[in-house]
Amino acid sequence: MSDSLMEEIFIKRSQQKKKTSPLNYKERWFILTQEKIAYYDFDSEKGKRKGLKGAVDIEKIKCVETVQPEPNAPQERMYAFQIIYDEGPLYIFAKTDDIRALWIKKLKEVRFNKDLMQKYHPCFWVDGVWLCCQQEVKQAMGCKVLERKPLPPTPTEEKPGRPLPPGPPEPSAQSASMTVVAEYDYVPMTPQDLELRKDEEYTILERSDANWWKARDKYKEGYIPSNYVVEAEKGLERFWYCKNMNRSQAEQLLKSENKDGGFLMRDSSKAGKYTVSLLTKSGETGGSCRHYNICTTPQGQFYLAEKHHFNTIPELINYHQHNAAMVSRLKHIVSNRAQPPSTAGLGYVWEIDPRDLTFIKELGNGQFGVVKYGKWQGQHDVAIKMIKEGSMSEDDFIEEAKIMKLRHENLVQLYGVCTKQRPIYIVTEFLANGCLLTYLKEGLKQHPTTVQLLEMCKDVSEGMAYLEVQQYIHRDLAARNCLVDSNGTVKVTDFGLSYVLDDEYTSSAGSKFPVRWSPPEVLLYCKFSSKSDIWAYVLMWEVYTLGKLPYERLNNTEIVDQVSRGLRLFRPQLANEKIYSIMTSCWSDKADERPTFQELALTVQ
Structure with missing residues (x-):
């Protein structure tokens, strides 16, 4: 020790x-x-x-x-x-x-x-x-x-029971110097930001904000998005490791490159594990994709082929780049680095000046007000939610907005807020394919495959698993509150907006919640929890029915009565028994018997 x-x-x-x-x-x-x-x-x-x-x-x-x-x-x-x-x-x-x-x-x-x-x-x-x-x-x-107050002074009146020799100085959470390499170019959006040039090295000076790190190049200091850089010591990994990529996205990228032996490494569906995805054209027209899990020996070594063990993953990749121990040698690195990820905010500044926003067209009218597509500083695509006055507890929201800086590939990225005026604006990333519910009904250009539908559900479960770990309760998970980007990736939105008030969510008892997506404990006692969000994975049923309304023949009062008595949604035609069993596991009368979203994310694959 x-x-x-x-x-x-x-x-x-x-x-x-x-x-x-x-x-x-x-x-x-x-x-x-x-x-x-x-x-x-x-x-x-x-x-x-x-x-x-x-x-x-x-x-x-x-x-x-x-x-x-x-x-x-x-x-x-x-x-x-x-x-x-x-x-x-x-x-x-x-x-x-x-x-x-x-x-x-x-x-x-x-x-x-x-x-x-x-x-x-x-x-x-x-x-x-x-x-x-x-x-x-x-x-x-x-x-x-949790107040971010200064640490209390070290007490001097009474010493701990066992005197200890002084230890070496430790870096605090506020500053920890390390060298990173930029994976993407980054053009500063605010005066506080620092420009990044792809593949150049930078020194990190401060990491007190998880999303924006203070860094230094050869000449000056400023803030950079933390998801645009990787530790320099990671070496070759930064070229062939594709973060935030699932199986179908990997296949799509490999087939678009269309090179025999094209490969990448991505996160496995099993937490903490990795998968190598490989395109081979040997004996097949057009080629096919193979997926190999990186396994670990009891001694902690890594392998793809059982006879070849390595101490590190870079050593493993290097070996298979030069030796055909699988169906094909790993010949060509395929990377998704061309498309930079979303940043948590438009620069380090969180409060956005409304004068920097240009409104272009209306996207919809939600329970909280009008949503418009626009530009920030004339060049960055954004969605702007204009909160109608009286639709939410504004003081509560402004307080909550301070802790809403969550970042995950399956959550719609909140860029910032305009709270100095009325109405309040919420500025988020813009997703080209719009609302998941509309996408299911109208946006799919051809009849979707079961793999596509499952990937949609997996995207949602992974976004919700992140919220679950962060101890957020969504309270309104449904297809209408998810959006789809240009690649078909689904992202959860409107998390943290538990202050929205709307008649659509009013039951006969006068409590406010989405009745068709609510479990018995919410319908009867208004008890919200992460387990009531699990029940709302009724969304999976929406996906497999291509956007049907749950309990479409019943009104709210009938739903409260019949769901409390044990009524459950039928198995959709596109869902097999295994998929339907996942759905029904979320609809247990006993909240403790429902799975977690982390468990669902591993099951839905």
Whole structure:
């Protein structure tokens, strides 16, 4: 293990993974290093550390904050703090407030994680409910905005139990120097931006914003989009690794190049894995695409062909570029780097000057107002949503907009907002093929294949899986709230607009939600959660019926009654039994039995 930065005996609370799990509190020996925080059993009489009980990688920590004491908590459990990571909160109790402050400060110093939370729960999760907001879903988004305040000063009155030698200085989350290579040209959009030239190197000075990094070239400093660069040490990978590409997109790109032995590497449908896609013309007219998963040996080596193992993926690719161990040698690198990705904003500035917007034509009239196609600064295509006054809680939206800077290839990119005037404008990327619902009904130029339909569903599930990890609840997932780009990729939109008010979503009980896409717990009790978003994967049914209206013969009142009694949508003609079983798994009466979007993203492939 790396040298420890801090050590302390704390009381740790059990995770309580189920409502029925009994709570327990045990003393553990905690050790913090640059890589992880680990906790051990220990012999209190001999003062010796015993077996490892658990650990959390520093890079997976999303939030470190205090926790308000439980009612009637004993003195030894008054100074709680939480470490939130993928599996949930790790609750730790310090002996004093100073010790707690010291550990929170140090954890925030060593942690560098682009995937930080924006909201958290200030109270405990106990017996299936958050004590602060009474939500009954453990993965529910936090109810308190995480303040980005300066770290507290290190307490001096009381020292931790075990004195430690001073460790080496650690880079903070605000600055971490590294060398990157530009994958795309970038023309500055604002005075704060820095120009990028493809394949040139830059030094990163600051990464406090996940989407915009402060960088320096040979002459000056400025902000660059973080998804336009790659670490220089990645070397050859940047030429043949295609980020954000699925199977059908890979086949389309390889066939458009039409070179025997054309290849690329992309993310596999299995999380954390990679696939090599290859076009071969051997013995087949026009050629065919083959897809090979990169496998790993128990010793951690990589291989495509079982007899040829390599320590790194670049070594593996290099070998197969020169040796025909598969159906064809990897002869020609095929890249999607010609088309740069969307940036999270039009430059580093988030608030957009409305005078920079030109309105060209109306695209539609949604529940929140008119949507228009336009240009920003006369050259960048954008969609502009003009929020009609009274249709949303504007103060709430302006606060929420500060934390809506999410970026994913299957989410419509929010570029910025105009909040200094009324009506408010929301400026997003423009997607040429428009609304998914209209695209299903009218936009498909030929009868779609089942592979096309499945790819649409996979796009949505991956976008929603990202929202799920970020602890966002969409509340209005449906085909009408997804858009399609010029390549046929589907992107989810209108996430974060939970403040929109509209009669279309009003049930007989007076609550506001999309009735035809809502589960029983929403219809009956207005309980929204990530699991109610899963039910709204009724969208998959919309895709396989090419845009039919769910329960088209029933009105809202009849839907509330019959869905609560067990009515479910029929199997679409284009969906086989396996596809329909995925749909029905999302429509379980019991929310806990529904899958997550991360599980759906792996299933829908």
